[in-house]
Amino acid sequence: MNKFAQLGADIARLWGKYGAAYLSGIENTLILALVGTVIGCLIGFVCGVLNTIPYTKNDHPVKRFVLKLVRVIIRIYVEVFRGTPMVLQAVFLYYGLPYFTNNSVKFTSVWAAAIVVVSINTGAYMAESVRGGIISVDPGQTEGAKAIGMTHVQTMTSVILPQALRNIMPQIGNNFIINVKDTSVMFIIGFPDFFAAHRAAVGASYLYFPSASVEMIGYLTMTLLASFLLRWVEKKMDGSSSYELVQGDQLTMTAGTYSFPDRRSPFDERNPEGEKSVQRESLRRQIEREEAIRQGQRAEQRRDNGLNTQQRGEN
Amino acid sequence: MGESILQIHHLSKSFGSNLVLRDIDFTVDKGDVISIIGASGSGKSTLLRCINLLETPSSGEILYHGKNVLARGTNPAAYRAHVGMVFQSFNLFNNMTVLENCVIGQVRVLKRDRETARQHALDYLERVGMAPYVNARPRQISGGQKQRVAIARAMAMDPEVLLFDEPTSALDPEMVGEVLNVMRRLAGSGMTMLVVTHEMAFARDVSRRVVYMNDGVICEQGSPEQLFGEPQRPETREFLSRFRG
Secondary structure: OHHHHHHHHHHHHHHHHHHHHHHHHHHHHHHHHHHHHHHHHHHHHHHHHHHOOOOOOOOOHHHHHHHHHHHHHHHHHHHHHHOOOHHHHHHHHHHHHHHHOOOOOOOOOHHHHHHHHHHHHHHHHHHHHHHHHHHOOOHHHHHHHHHOOOOHHHHHHHHHHHHHHHHHHHHHHHHHHHHHHHHHHHHHHOOOOHHHHHHHHHHHHOOHHHHHHHHHHHHHHHHHHHHHHHHHHHHHHHOOOOOOOOOOOHHHHHOOOOOOOOOOOOOOOOOHHHHHHHHHHHHHHHHHHHHHHHHHHHHHHOHHHHHHHHHHHHO | OOOEEEEEEEEEEEEOOEEEEEEEEEEEEOOOEEEEEOOOOOOHHHHHHHHOOOOOOOEEEEEEOOEEOOOOOOOHHHHHOOEEEEOOOOOOOOOOOHHHHHHHHHHHOOOOOHHHHHHHHHHHHHHOOOHHHOOOOHHHOOHHHHHHHHHHHHHHOOOOEEEEEOOOOOOOHHHHHHHHHHHHHHHHOOOEEEEEOOOHHHHHHOOOEEEEEEOOEEEEEEOHHHHHHOOOOHHHHHHHHHHHO
């Protein structure tokens, strides 16, 4: 008990002296993680869309070649940035660029360097997630859009991407939480994040463990808040499972409709059977979503397979 | 009969070494209501999907007002805007309400302004009896209701011909009637329709021409009275006898 009291006192002392530094560290960490995740998602979406442009044997050879080349370039990008530690990427970008270009190309701001590194890192992960999210959308949706004359771009922006976005929301959340924690490696290029505040405080006070406790509590608070917010956003996106009938004209209400005793017709009170079927439906959708996520992960593991299936699907 | 909208010449389609359609010749005139019947796997749906270019035919040509849409340089999207399609599995856009489903194509493809498109969509939704459900999402309505919305969505594009790919096959029996009623009214209004169906009563009562497909070829076609009354080919007779029970 004594130890805890001691720890508490040390934390209080640290907070009294370095509280402002910790808080500004938290602020910087959150900004970097948020901006990095948003830009990373945009990169991921662009890559995912470029990766899923269909081509058939009847297409012009130049078009086929360009599309294949694009896929290869994205593959290399994903493999390189997913396969190396972010801390080394930061070093390579921040110190490597001036080294190789004799100081003519370099990052003048540590903020810019940190945002670039976090963004392209997140982008590499998101590229695969987005591809998984796109191919998990029912092909019938694409056919429905094509059948009313939509082009590939229109189909993507109006129909497929909004649904893919919903499918990959959990992964976006994952990436954000990972970024909150992993931006701690940015101290290597002197970025003033939450972890850098810890290093500064420890250097001056030698209260190593109490400061680490502050960090632990701080990071956990940030990630828990983020989780909570993301759940809320997902719920918002799903909307309510019931709907309001538009009761403008009493005559149109029944025109052509049939009454089904087990469903909610315009005149029914909410009956229990209807309620149950709604619940079943939402459960089914949840299972489908989880399946889609698992598929996305599997697709990551078997990228080669995935690429083949996709091409077969287009033929 | 008026001018022909679609002329199909020597159309073939194979998936790998599997020849699904063989040398199909076939014309759709303005105002035609054509039912395509036949056993599962006889190529009915593939023919419909080829007509809408959802499948690329292996050979042959599809003339739309005399112009071959399979020629290089034709824009399949522009062509599809004139040829509506209703699917067995509805394929309503899950991320939109019933109304948005019927508006989006008009706005993005036909470049109509939102208000005109909305009025137009509401008009058709009312005709299929789905006006009270404009704000519902596809997952909140029944199969029969989804299919009626899908018909309204296709009609809102003012297509010249509407293709139906087994529109009632995925429905509970109690919901088949409501969809067939809508289709019956549509046929009565002079819409050009091409319907792949297993509903023999619909084929007999509503269509002007019935096409019987067997094993990738058009085996026999004619007026409903002719085809159902005195089928010429033994395959047709055998197929129809299965429905008389």
